[in-house]
Amino acid sequence: MAELKFKYRLFVYIVGFFSIVFVLRLAYLQVLKGSIYKIKSETQAIKAQIVYPFRGNLYDRDGNLLVYNAPSFSLQISTENFRLDRAPLLGKILGMDSIGVYDLIFQNILNYRFGDVKVLRDLDYETVQKIEEYSDLLPGVEIVVESKRMYNLKARMSHIIGYIQEISAEELKTETYYNLGDYVGRAGLEKYYEMELRGLKGKRFVGVYGSGLKTEKFNEGRADVPVKNGDDLILSIDLKLQSKAEELLEGRRGAIVAIDPNNGEVLALVSKPDYDVSVLSGKNFQENYRQLVNDKNKPLINRAIQSRYPPGSTWKPLMAIAGLEEGVIDERTTFFCGGQLVFGDRAFGCHGAHGNVNVTRAIQASCNVFFYQLALKLQLERISKWGLNFGFGNKTGIDLPFENTGVFPTLEYIKKKFGSLDRTPKGLLLNYGIGQGEISVTPMQMAVYVSAIANGGTIYTPHLVRAIKNSLSNQTTLVNVNSRQLQISPKNLEIVKKGMFDVVNTPGGTAFGIKIPGLDVCGKTGTAQAPQPGQMDHSWFICFAPKDNPKIALVVIVENAGFGAAVAAPIARELLKEFFNIKETVVQVDSLKILPD
Known part of the structure; x- marks a missing residue:
């Protein structure tokens, strides 16, 4: 009988102990970690955001800077998460009607471009601020910071430097490194030294809500991949x-x-x-490029x-x-x-x-x-x-x-x-x-x-x-x-x-x-x-x-x-x-x- 009472008390103590541990753990999860797990529970996917490197600079033989980069803002739309009913709002910010926004998106879909697509480049700072201000109302819309080629040339050097252009859908079928909207060298040193100049992209992992909105970081950034900027080229050119x-x-x-x-x-x-290489850097690339192609002097x-x-x-x-x-x-x-x-x-x-x-x-x-x-x-x-x-x-x-x-x-x-x-x-x-x-x-x-x-x-x-x-x-x-x-x-x-x-x-x-x-x-x-x-x-x-x-x-x-x-x-x-x-x-x-x- 005494032995039975001992086993009963032991059982009660064990149950009580684990009950207390469970209650404390529950309190910890709900009170202290509640906000974190709420985010995780509402997050439907972990997404890798690309961090774009700055392209390498070009210098002449005496160390004079010839080609460098400046930050450039591009509008990126996720064709999966963008809500078409928000087109009027986005159009108002961009200074176009809803039809114009639809065209931007559907043109890319018709060109077999799905996922995250850069639809506008070289946005002015005021437009970028407005998009950021209304980001909660624009799921699937974000601003991507890229680099734009800038030139500090006392000579044109167009056939030496060359130019860069957005990679084509056809090229993406065989290229594994590049993504939609990436730039690649098309002529001159920009093309020949593409591997050295382009650098290596980084990755930043974020959680994505069902609505398409993203958290700032995932797992405190421990899984992020650092970006490597492109290497610089020192040319043999005598500028004078x-x-x-x-x-x-x-x-x-x-x-x-x-x-x-x-x-x-x-x-x-x-x-x-x-030709002037600067006309092939920025939002008017296509128009300027067509003019050069059609020029009877074949520049x-x-x-x-x-x-x-x-x-x-x-x-x-x-x-x-x-x-x-x-x-x-x-x-x-x-x-x-x-x-x-x-x-x-x-x-x-x-x-x-x-x-x-x-x-x-x-x-x-x-x-x-x-x-x-x-x-x-x-x-x-x-x-x-x-x-x-x-x-x-x-x-x-x-x-x-x-x-x-x-x-x-x-x-x-x-x-x-x-x-x-x-x-x-x-x-x-x-x-x-x-x-x-x-x-x-x-x-x-x-x-x-x-x-x-x-x-x-x-x-x-x-x-x-x-x-x-x-x-x-x-x-x-x-x-x-x-x-x-x-x-x-x-x-x-x-x-x-x-x-x-x-x-x-x-x-x-x-x-x-x-x-x-x-x-x-x-x-x-x-x-x-x-x-x-x-x-x-x-x-x-x-x-x-x-x-x-x-x-x-x-x-x-x-x-x-x-x-x-x-x-x-x-x-x-x-x-x-x-x-x-x-x-x-x-x-x-x-x-x-x-x-x-």
């Missing part, structure tokens, strides 16, 4: 030289490329006509890397190197120029009757007959070999998208075009000797070519970005630059350089009129046939300076402008003066010394 090049080419069609021949860094890159084309031109007489130094290296000629070899070369049933002309000329004089005077005969001795296989050695027919590897390979007539190309080598036109080789015929090149390819002559035979991959600054570590890393060495004897290179020096600095040179006192410029003029009958020829000039220990290699082409010595060479002269800080009170270009090339 870039500005001068743009100024000199204004109103013309053509391109200018300047390269440091010692490492492949691009000092200036200009394509004209161009979106980067002529420095996308347009192809016959190189004309600027090709002759390459032919000279090929002849010297293959042992077909040496510095004492001469060919007679009587003003033309009769080959087959056709006379191939020259700019003058130069008499007996060696390779140095042939480069200086741009003697066609010398290079006709050299081409016949080299034949197609060896011309093809040296063209490919210098990179023609292939992309240079410049860090810009949409580069053109140009066209270079290899043996395979000729066989495919004409059926067999035996069926090729008789004058084909002669045209190749003076940079005409099927040969077409980009200005960037020509810049790499003349740089290799300048530096002693090294092909560097041209590049606009010299370093990348990591946004997290703040460390700056130089870009890796690929290079390859051409097997050209220093003696033969010196022979060709002497000819190019005489072009500018010795009477009888085709560019003697642009001689710069105190600066040893080596150059070659070129006049290339335009593709359409009746058009003026293209004006070329390639050069480097100084002759020994060169600091710059330069290419200028002006479309439909005539002789290279008359237009392109004087432009190059002004750029060299700018680069080397040479002051003149009077521009000393002697028009009487301009010779055909």
Whole structure:
């Protein structure tokens, strides 16, 4: 009996203990944690909000800020949670009627854009304040802070920088990183370095009520993913030289490329006509973009890397190197120029009757007959070999998208075009000797070519970005630059350089009129046939300076402008003066010394 009473009391104590614990726990949950659990009970989902990174900045070689970001406010609507009966309120805030709000939403649904959709960008601050003020009455509507590209440019640099654009619905089918309304690089460095510039998005988790309203945080933000801003690009561009090049080419069609021949860094890159990159940043993108696309002058084309031109007489130094290296000629070899070369049933002309000329004089005077005969001795296989050695027919590897390979007539190309080598036109080789015929090149390819002559035979991959600054570590890393060495004897290179020096600095040179006192410029003029009958020829000039220990290699082409010595060479002269800080009170270009090339 006593044992039974003991067990009963024990049972009562245990029940009482757990009752007290239960009551205390209930009080704790209801009184102390009631508000928190009320939120959780009313929350139907946990949602990850994207935190957008700031895109990386761009700087010139001297640290001047060129491209940066400013906060921009976008209106985002959840097509799942937005209540259509609130369209009048939203429309009143935005300054449009209900139909306009419906159109914003349904246009996106018709384009297969569901979920959170950015329907308006670059909102003014007053509109943002009103939307925030009425946020409780606008479920599914929120303001997203993004970044807008801003420009601090003393030069336009449109074909260098490029632009960004909203990603398309079609691209989203294969892209996993991007979301509706995200921006991606479309041209220039913005496209090529998209991975580095875009950064990495962060995530902020919030609870979502059944009404579509959101809490500020979920789980005190412990599950949030931090954002990583984009990395900065430090460019190789010399801003003063870039500005001068743009100024000199204004109103013309053509391109200018300047390269440091010692490492492949691009000092200036200009394509004209161009455009103002700022018009493609902001709410009027679509309208401005359409105008540029429809512009008959094609300002979106980067002529420095996308347009192809016959190189004309600027090709002759390459032919000279090929002849010297293959042992077909040496510095004492001469060919007679009587003003033309009769080959087959056709006379191939020259700019003058130069008499007996060696390779140095042939480069200086741009003697066609010398290079006709050299081409016949080299034949197609060896011309093809040296063209490919210098990179023609292939992309240079410049860090810009949409580069053109140009066209270079290899043996395979000729066989495919004409059926067999035996069926090729008789004058084909002669045209190749003076940079005409099927040969077409980009200005960037020509810049790499003349740089290799300048530096002693090294092909560097041209590049606009010299370093990348990591946004997290703040460390700056130089870009890796690929290079390859051409097997050209220093003696033969010196022979060709002497000819190019005489072009500018010795009477009888085709560019003697642009001689710069105190600066040893080596150059070659070129006049290339335009593709359409009746058009003026293209004006070329390639050069480097100084002759020994060169600091710059330069290419200028002006479309439909005539002789290279008359237009392109004087432009190059002004750029060299700018680069080397040479002051003149009077521009000393002697028009009487301009010779055909």
